[in-house]
Amino acid sequence: METRVLKTLEFDKIRDLVAKHCTSKAGRSFIDKLVPVSDFSEVVRLLEETDEGMSILRLRGNVPMGGISDIRPHAKRAQMGGVLSAYELMETANTIRASRILRQFIEAIISDEDIEIPHFEAKKDLIPILTGLEHEINAAIDENGYVVDSASSALRSIRQSLRIQESRVRERLESYTKGKNAALMLSDAIVTIRNDRFVIPVKSEYRSHYGGVIHDMSSSGQTVFIEPDGVVQANNEIRNLKLKESEEVQKILMELSGKVQEVAHDLFTLVTVLSEIDIILAKAKYGTLNKYTKPIVNNEGYIRLSQARHPLIPVDEVVSNNIEFGKDITTIVITGPNTGGKTVTLKTVGLSVLMAQSGLPIPALDGSEIAVFESIYADIGDEQSIEQSLSTFSSRMVNIVDILKKYDEKSLIILDELGSGTDPQEGAALAISILDEIHGSGARVLATTHYPELKAYGYNRPGIANASVEFNIDTLSPTYRLLIGVPGRSNAFEISKRLGLADNIIERAKTFTGTDRGEVESMIASLEESRVQSEKDAEETHNVLLETEQLKKELQERLNEFDAKKEVMETKAKDRARKIVEAAKSESEAVLSDLRAMRLYAGASVKEHELIDAKKRLENAAPGEKPKKVETKKASVRPLTVGDEVQVLSYGQRGTLLDKVSATEWVVQIGILKMKLEESGLQYVKPEKEKKTYISTSVKGRDSNVLLELDLRGERFEDALIRTEKYLDDAILSNYHQVSIIHGKGTGALRQGVQQYLKTHSRVKNYRFGEAGEGGHGVTVVELK
Structure with missing residues (x-):
């Protein structure tokens, strides 16, 4: 891409804006590489990298990029055998530390967040691991670029001796500042340093009193800084110790520079990768701040x-x-x-x-x-x-x-x-x-x-x-x-007219433009009118479309809700039907068991085939899983009246007519159910003869075994309601006036369900919680009509 084109289109200004978002000096030094590329796959990669950066910023808010320096010159000098300063080594260690923190940050995002950042993961894998060098430098140099005493045992010993010797010199000089002539001969009662040697400030006229070496003089000439003869040797010793200290520090720096030399190539790679990541994040910050998008x-x-x-x-x-x-x-x-x-x-x-x-x-x-x-x-x-x-x-x-x-x-x-x-x-x-x-x-x-x-x-x-x-x-x-x-x-005529130019001048000017020019202007005006109208139509169409989409969405939501409720209700209905069937079969087995028992005591009055027929009738009366084929029968010719027993052809069950609600409809009692049915589906049947006395006695005996309480604890909600319904029917048939339903305390759901059912039961006169001796709130006492 030509540089002149980038400047013409002002891309250099965009690049400067992006550079402001770079965290490191190294990243800003790489900003000149932010130029358009023409390779399609490379463009896709660059945009994906920036998009990953925007995702990271959206999730974490910021990325730890502090402490990065452009240490390439340091690595280059070490590579050539040069000795790095303590400050340069400190910058190297800080940059390695920053790379370690960034690598851990990217690894944490990959493991914690539900996003894919393959390009950042690849960059992370390219970052050299130089933790060993970081620790070695930090063990010898502090954050201020000072070689610490613990860098070597020799340095610790030298500095300890140096501190002792400096303390002795200070004590000697302080004895001068506290002498009886100090106030007269000294400009100030302090110990100071000149030319790296400890001295005292003496008034110029008393310089010969102390002897020694003059190292400096004040600008006025009134004060001279003298190193007395008594401390010259001690200052010389300090000087020798400082030379030894400098030699030992230089030795430590040389040793660390050699270790930097060994990994110089990795340090070049480190700075390059960190700078690339810094530029990617700068692009992401620039795009996020201005609400730009990935195309x-x-x-x-x-x-x-x-x-x-x-x-x-x-x-x-x-x-x-x-x-x-x-x-x-x-x-x-x-x-x-x-x-x-x-x-x-x-x-x-x-x-x-x-x-x-x-x-x-x-x-x-x-x-x-x-x-x-x-x-x-x-x-x-x-x-x-x-x-x-x-x-x-x-x-x-x-x-x-x-x-x-x-x-x-x-x-x-x-x-x-x-x-x-x-x-x-x-x-x-x-x-x-x-x-x-x-x-x-x-x-x-x-x-x-x-x-x-x-x-x-x-x-x-x-x-x-x-x-x-x-x-x-x-x-x-x-x-x-x-x-x-x-x-x-051009709009020249319209603008001139609105600005007050006379109409006759404008009309005369139009005659000079030519026919073709007028036709073109008319055509453009017509196009503009058509455009305005089409925009209005498009806006109205768009609004209608939005309303339609909203209506469609609402209808779809309602349909989904209906389907979901329908499925739940069908499941509940099937489950309840299955339980009713199982209860009916269990009841039939109990009836047959009683009949067999009665046959043992009543002789041969009840035959086995009669028992089988009774069981089949009970099975036919219970709802089955498979629909039975209903034979079409003609309705009875005899007129039906209230109280007649009829066969319900569609259900295959017998019922009693309670009331005629219209010319063709009857209310029929089938067991405990009341149903409204068409007369065409009913067939009159003759009432059965009275059953034998011993059978009636058997049923009475069974009814008389109905307990005065029903225990529902541990039952499922639907099963409990079915049992409650059947128990109340049995209790009513047994002429009980009061019964107890044990539902326990628990969460209260079963208690509420039972009491809600009792509210709607036609034969329940009243109900209450049990007294302290009756079970309290774990029992509901029911009074029957």
Whole structure:
């Protein structure tokens, strides 16, 4: 990508904005590498890296990147055998430590968060592990770049001796400052240092009193700093110890520098990887701060930007536009008045492409699509070549000639005010010819012009579309909205009229424009009216569509809710039916057991085949899992009356007529159930003869065995209600006036369910909790009618 194009489209300003988000100096030093690439797979990788960075920032808020220094010069000098300073070694250790913390941070995200960050994981694996060197440097040098006493035993011994000797010298000199003549002869009663030696400040006239060596003098000459003879030897000893200390420190630094030399190549890799991660995160921070999005990229030359805006214009001032071309339309010519926003539109598209190809999110809504171009060329028109003494037209043409030599079908070409700076007719002719030449090659072209001849350029050429920037006649100002498919109008007459120019002057001016010009303006005006109407229609259609989608969504939710409830109810019904069947079969077995017992005591009165018939009747009376085939029978000819026994043909069971509700419907009692049935499904049957006395006695005997309490503890809710229903029927048949239902305390769900059922039972007169001696709230005492 040409450097001049990056500057023309102001990509260098975007790069400077991204650099501000770099955490490390090393990252900022790599920012020059933030340039567009033309390889499709490389663009995809760069955008995915940035998207991962934005995801990490969204989840964690920040990434630990502190303490990173550009230690490449240190590693290079160590590699050449140089000795690093304590501060340089400290920076090296801090950078290694920062890489270790970052590696742990990425590993924690991979294990803790539900996101995939393969590119960051790959970067993490490239970071060299140099923890050993970090610990060795930290053991010898503190955070201020000072070699600590513990760096070596020799250094500890030297510094201990040095401190003792300095203490002795101070004590000796302090005896001078506290002497009887100190106030008279000394300028100040302090011990100070000059030329790395301990001295005392003596008034100039008493310098000979103390003897020794003069190391300094005050600016006024009133004070001299003297090292008395009594401490010269002691100061010499301190000097020797400091030389030894310096030699030992140098030895330690040399040793550590040698270890840096051994891993110099790894340190180069370390800085490179950390800088790459820093730049990725800077892109992510820049995109997140400005609410930019990751575009879809293609290799087909297709661009579709949704609500795109110029990234260098403040958000509260910029106007967003929808821009689409590159498939059927490969060339767009934008016409319209100056300061209308044509150049801003060109730069918006150009910058969006450059940003995407650099791995940056773009200033457009999510779902926007960008093509990857092998080359981008731009001629914006504000670069007159003064050095070459060329006119505006000449300098522009030099640039366009250069573009025509280099471009191909995989290029994006941006031309602003094509053909300007010369005779209008010749400029327009050149503009049309140049556009025809570039368009014929298959390159994607965005061009602006103010020549009226180009307003109809796209109407008779396939693949070319006219566009304009909207101008508000009422406010006499541009709206900066891009209108694709509609060429721009000059609006000179309308603006002049609103500004107060006389009508007769305007009408006379119109006669000079020519018929063709008037027809073109009329055509453009008609197109604008059609566009406004189509936008209104589209908005109304969109609103209707939104309402329809909302209604569809609500209906679908209700249908899903209905299906879910239906499934639950069917499951409950099947479960209840199964339990009723099992209860009926159990009851039949009990009845048959009683009948067999009675037969043993009553002789041969009851035959075995009669028992089998009784069991079959009981099985037929219970609801089965498979539907039985109901034989169609004709209804009885005899008129039905209240109290008649009838056979319900659809259920195969016998019932009693209770009431006639209409000409064709009866209320029928089937067991404990009351049902409303059609008369056509009922058949009169004769009442059975009275049963033998011993059978009746048997049933009475069985009923008389009904207990005065029902224990439901441990039962499932549905089973408990079924048992309660049957128990109350048995208790009523046994003429009990009061019974107890034991449900326990527990969560209270079973108690509430039982009492809710008792509320609706027609034969329950009253119910209450048991007294303290009856079981309390774990028992409900029921009074029957």
